[in-house]
Each structure stands twice: as C-alpha cells, then as structure tokens.
Amino acid sequence: MVSRLKVNFNKSHVYGIGGECNVVREWSIPLGCEPPSLPFTYLGVPVGENMNQKSAWKPIIDKSKAKLLIWKSKTLSSGGQISLAKAVLGNLPTYYLSLFAAPIGVIHELEKIQRQFIWRGTENKSSIHWVSWEKITAPKQVGGMGLGSLRTLNLALLSKWLWKLKVDLSHLWACIITDLHKPGNNFNYCYAKKSLNGVWSNIVKSLTAMEKLGLSTREVMNLTNSNNSWILDFTENGDLSVALLRTRLDWATHPIPDGEFTWSNVVPKKVSCFVRRAKQNRITSLVALNKRGVPVNSITCGACQTNEETTNHLFIGCMMAKEVWSKVEQWCGVPYVIHDCTTVSEVLARDRKGRQWPKEKKIMDAIKYRTIWCLCQARNEWVFRDFRSQPAKIMDNIKSVLFTWIKHIINKRVLD
Known part of the structure; x- marks a missing residue:
C-alpha cells in the first residue's frame, strides 16, 4: 500500500x-x-513450525530425494557421484541449516540419501560398500574423499550467528536477542535463557555440540584483553569463514589419518578416486569379490595365470604390469619407479619427496595415475571381452591421453 x-x-x-x-x-x-x-512459509522460512521435529524438514528431504535419484548414480563415475552429492546436499539445505539446528534424525535421513546415491543402493537392496562412509566424509587432508558431514556444516553455519552477535550489536535482531535473554555480566560468552526454548537456544547449544567433537569454545571465539574485541581462528577478511570452521570440525571427527594421498588437479576426478581406492585395496579384484561373497570362476590372475588377482598383484606384481612399468620408466627417464615396491601405496610415494619442482611432482603423479588406470582398463578387456592388450599397446594408450592432461602445465608442446 x-x-x-x-x-x-x-x-x-x-x-x-x-x-x-x-x-x-x-x-x-x-x-x-x-x-x-499456522505454520506458514515466508521468504522460504517456515514460521510457527517446530523445527525440532523431523516432519518440519520433510520439504528438504523430499527435494533431496528428487535430485539424487538412483538411476542418475548408475550413469556417473565415482568422482561424479561424490561431486553431485556434495553439490546437492551441500547447497540445497544450506538455507535451513544456517537458521535451525537440524535434529539428528534429519541429518541421518539426508546422509542416508547421500549413501544410497554414492553406493548405488535402494530402500530394499544394498550394494557392496567399497569405501566406508567415514572415509568418504573425511577431509582430503587426512586421506578422505572430502564429502564432509552435514552435521559439521550445520554447526559451522550456526556459529556465524554467534560471531555476528559478538562483533556487532547494532542490528535489530541482535538487540532483540540481547533484550530477551538479558545476558548481563555473562555476555563474555554466548548465553540463552533456559526458560526460553527456540531457535536462539538451539544456536547456543551448537557450542556444546562442538565441544563434544573435541573443538574448544575458545578455539572458535575468544575475548582479547587489549581492546575488548572478539578474535577468531577461522576468519577470512575479518569475517568468520564457515568453510574453515567446517574443515576443522571434520578433522575433529576424523582424528586418525588414513594415509597421505595427493588429489591431483591435473587428472580427472574419477581417476583420482580410483587410484585412492587402489591404494586402500578397495577395488573389484577377483580376490576382493570372492571375499565379499560374489561368485567367481577363479581368483587366479588372467594375465599371468600364476598368482591370485589381488590389487597389488594386478598393478605391481603381475608380469604384464611390470613390463608396462618398465616401458614407463624408459619413456620418462625415471628409473626404479616400482623397484622393490610391493604395494600401490609404495609406488605412489616413490620418487616424490625428492622432487622440489611442484610441476615435476604433478607430472609424475599424472604418469603413475594414468598407468594404474590403463592397467585396470586392460584387465577389464581380457575379463569381459577376452581381448588381451600387449604392453606396447597399453603404453601407447598411456601416452595418448597423458599428453592432454599435462600439456597445460609444461612449456613444450610435444611429448616424446
């Protein structure tokens, strides 16, 4: 009007x-x-709804199910599945998670949708879980796949309101919170009246939840003695960084590293995901399938017909693999790439610490990742198509694609 x-x-x-x-x-x-x-929705926010109940989050759960359909998962690689799951559930419920403390049941339901999408399972049928959920959600810095936990995302987003209240009391909402809860002399930390249950009370409780995860409140925010101002360990340009705080919370929930792994930005993500699985002995080798109850005719390696087909034998111990690695050594002029190595982890770590030039490390990582990927493709050809690729043919396949991966990080345009 x-x-x-x-x-x-x-x-x-x-x-x-x-x-x-x-x-x-x-x-x-x-x-x-x-x-x-009541309740009603205003600007996308439910008003008059009890957000502590799972039923209030039904719109978000239904939207997530509609986005992450199982048939879409079957058309994507493992890297694509994680990227889409992270994009959908990392952004779709962000508005809700930044205002309300999600009940544990809601977090479990949303992560269940993620698990079914990544593991390609359904409500009535499960699939083989080659990588545990803890390793999928763990940060990349500790050997995980970097999907992240929705619980830590919720806590990090709610913490921003606590930070805003501390640094600027001039906002209308801050004045209302201060008047309602009347912290008085207790304003050196975040306070909520026990008699007032609601959104702000749940936001303050997020600090207690972070302490249970092993993150001290004073590590999140602390009062300086010099100018009576608030400082924070997770700031960017003077403001709280939700991404930094969430990463710190994910570290707290995954304290045991699963071994260092280099997520190369040169190779496709699906290749990096596969190499990481190979490092952890989590690929579909014949021995692994037989161990998980999948019927196989034989667990003997189809290339050498002498040893059992394990992950390390497939990529390191098999005579076919050794011959391919020998050609790789001759081509790139780096001897002893797999000398005395018995596992994929040892091959990935070999000759990396001694290289000081960052681009040189990226190139060597790309060569190793491409070789492992091509060995897997050759193995699939002789298993499913009964076609045996010769080492020279595999080497040509390695070179042809590797050039397109690394040509933008080297000066010369031709690889010999």
Whole structure:
C-alpha cells in the first residue's frame, strides 16, 4: 500500500502476534483475505513450525530425494557421484541449516540419501560398500574423499550467528536477542535463557555440540584483553569463514589419518578416486569379490595365470604390469619407479619427496595415475571381452591421453 502497488487480497493473509485467532479472523474478512493458519512459509522460512521435529524438514528431504535419484548414480563415475552429492546436499539445505539446528534424525535421513546415491543402493537392496562412509566424509587432508558431514556444516553455519552477535550489536535482531535473554555480566560468552526454548537456544547449544567433537569454545571465539574485541581462528577478511570452521570440525571427527594421498588437479576426478581406492585395496579384484561373497570362476590372475588377482598383484606384481612399468620408466627417464615396491601405496610415494619442482611432482603423479588406470582398463578387456592388450599397446594408450592432461602445465608442446 505504501508503494502504491495493487495488493491481491485473495492471495494475502493477515496474521496477529500474540492475539486471539478469532480477532485476527474478523480483521481478515473485510479485506477479503484468506483466514490465517499456522505454520506458514515466508521468504522460504517456515514460521510457527517446530523445527525440532523431523516432519518440519520433510520439504528438504523430499527435494533431496528428487535430485539424487538412483538411476542418475548408475550413469556417473565415482568422482561424479561424490561431486553431485556434495553439490546437492551441500547447497540445497544450506538455507535451513544456517537458521535451525537440524535434529539428528534429519541429518541421518539426508546422509542416508547421500549413501544410497554414492553406493548405488535402494530402500530394499544394498550394494557392496567399497569405501566406508567415514572415509568418504573425511577431509582430503587426512586421506578422505572430502564429502564432509552435514552435521559439521550445520554447526559451522550456526556459529556465524554467534560471531555476528559478538562483533556487532547494532542490528535489530541482535538487540532483540540481547533484550530477551538479558545476558548481563555473562555476555563474555554466548548465553540463552533456559526458560526460553527456540531457535536462539538451539544456536547456543551448537557450542556444546562442538565441544563434544573435541573443538574448544575458545578455539572458535575468544575475548582479547587489549581492546575488548572478539578474535577468531577461522576468519577470512575479518569475517568468520564457515568453510574453515567446517574443515576443522571434520578433522575433529576424523582424528586418525588414513594415509597421505595427493588429489591431483591435473587428472580427472574419477581417476583420482580410483587410484585412492587402489591404494586402500578397495577395488573389484577377483580376490576382493570372492571375499565379499560374489561368485567367481577363479581368483587366479588372467594375465599371468600364476598368482591370485589381488590389487597389488594386478598393478605391481603381475608380469604384464611390470613390463608396462618398465616401458614407463624408459619413456620418462625415471628409473626404479616400482623397484622393490610391493604395494600401490609404495609406488605412489616413490620418487616424490625428492622432487622440489611442484610441476615435476604433478607430472609424475599424472604418469603413475594414468598407468594404474590403463592397467585396470586392460584387465577389464581380457575379463569381459577376452581381448588381451600387449604392453606396447597399453603404453601407447598411456601416452595418448597423458599428453592432454599435462600439456597445460609444461612449456613444450610435444611429448616424446
């Protein structure tokens, strides 16, 4: 009305705060508005809804299920599955998670959708879990796949309100919170009245939840003695960084490293995911399939017909693999790439610490990742198509694709 825009009263509602429903309904009749009812949604935020109940989060859960359909998972690589799961559930519920403390049941339901999508399972049928959920959600710095936990995302987003309250009390919402909860002399830390249950009370409880994860409150925010200002260990340009705080919380929930792994930005993500699985002995070798109850005709390596097909034998111990690695050594002029190595982990670590040039490390990582990937492709060809690739052919395949990976980080345009 103030802006002189025409109001569509048929689509409008009249709500009263602290008033009786009958009185508000009498006000709405002359205006031709629909009778008010709680809860309702305003600017995407549920008003009058008890967000501690799982039913209030049903719209977010339904949207997540619609986005992460199982048939989509079957058309994507492992790297694509993680990227899509992270993009959907890392952004779709962010608005809700930044305002409300999600119940544990909601977190479990959303992560269940993620697990079914990544593991390609269904409600009634599960699939083989080649990588545990803890390793999928763990940070990349500790050997995980970097998906992240929705619980830590929720805590990090809620902490931003605590930070805003401490650094600037001039906002209207900050004045209302201060007046309602009246912290008084206790304002050197975040405070909420026990008699007032609601959104702010749940936000303050997030500090207790972080302490249970092993993150001290003073590590999140602390009061300086010099100018009575608040400092934070997770700031960027003077403001709280949700990403840094979430990473720190993920570290707290995954304290035991699973071994260092280099996530190369030169190679496709699906290749990096596969090499990481190979390092942890989590690929579909014949021995691994037989161990998990999958019927196989034989667990003997199809290339050498002498040893059992394990992960390390497939990529290191097999005569076919050794011949391919020998050609790689001759081609790149780096001897002893797999000399005395018995595991994929040892091959990935070999000759890396001695190289000081960052681009040189990236190139060597790309060569190793590509070789492991091509050995797996050759193995699949002789298992599923009964076609045996010769080492020279595998080497040509390594070179052809490797050039497109690393040509943008080297000066010369031709690889010999």
